[in-house]
Amino acid sequence: MEYIIAPSILSADFGNLQRDIEMINYSEADWFHVDVMDGVFVPNISFGFPVMAAVKKHASKPLDVHLMIVEPDQYIADFAKAGADRITVHYEACTHLHRSIQLIKSSGCKAGVALNPHTPVALLQDVISDLDLVLIMSVNPGFGGQQFIHNTYKKINDLKRMIDGVNEDLIIEVDGGVGLQNIGALVQAGANAFVAGNAIFGTENPAETISQMKGSATK
Numbered sequence: 001m002e003y004i005i006a007p008s009i010l011s012a013d014f015g016n017l018q019r020d021i022e023m024i025n026y027s028e029a030d031w032f033h034v035d036v037m038d039g040v041f042v043p044n045i046s047f048g049f050p051v052m053a054a055v056k057k058h059a060s061k062p063l064d065v066h067l068m069i070v071e072p073d074q075y076i077a078d079f080a081k082a083g084a085d086r087i088t089v090h091y092e093a094c095t096h097l098h099r100s101i102q103l104i105k106s107s108g109c110k111a112g113v114a115l116n117p118h119t120p121v122a123l124l125q126d127v128i129s130d131l132d133l134v135l136i137m138s139v140n141p142g143f144g145g146q147q148f149i150h151n152t153y154k155k156i157n158d159l160k161r162m163i164d165g166v167n168e169d170l171i172i173e174v175d176g177g178v179g180l181q182n183i184g185a186l187v188q189a190g191a192n193a194f195v196a197g198n199a200i201f202g203t204e205n206p207a208e209t210i211s212q213m214k215g216s217a218t219k
């Protein structure tokens with residue numbers, strides 16, 4: 001089983017963004033996690049296309065774009081053009097979720113859906129076989145550095161059961177409060193992709209932390 005580590009550049013030093021991108025390039029990380037926030041869907045504004053284009057210019061690994069925005073359909077083609085490899089929209093932001101998923105795929109990207117902590121996995125039942133990835137939010141989206149919500153383990157279990165015999169290649173990604181302290185337990189529960197911001201950029205040697213996370217997931 002391959003375990004994916006996706007450092008969230010939201011926690012990078014934006015004054016030294018190129019340096020932090022190079023660090024990820026040379027580390028054992030697999031993807032760049034790119035958090036786009038609009039100040040409407042979540043109570044924070046992060047960055048948009050110019051910053052994403054700057055990341056794309058230097059990044060040597062896929063961009064895993066997490067859209068915390070309302071009406072994402074309007075921007076999917078633009079995010080694909082800006083270099084997204086995976087685009088994840090929020091269940092709670094999509095009235096016509098099936099259409100959003102098809103739009104992502106027709107833009108040439110892998111399609112993901114994110115679930116807020118209060119949104120049950122069961123609501124994905126009728127689109128689960130169309131998806132490449134489900135992003136289980138283990139904090140309320142909007143900020144890095146928040147505390148992991150324990151009910152996430154139950155949701156991973158529920159999702160594992162749902163994809164059994166239906167879409168076993170689906171990637172189960174966890175986002176929020178993930179680090180060395182819980183990555184092993186999350187692997188045990190069935191997750192296989194891990195976003196981490198603070199747990200990586202808040203340490204003395206981020207590349208080494210990435211390597212340790214990869215090691216704890218794999219063993």
Ligand code: DX5
Nearest residue numbers: 141142144145176177197198
């Ligand atoms: C939260 C974002 C996360 C965030 C994770 O809204 O979606 O990707 O950057 O940060 P940490 O790992 O610090 O909880």
Ligand code: ZN
Nearest residue numbers: 035066175195
């Ligand atoms: Zn995220």
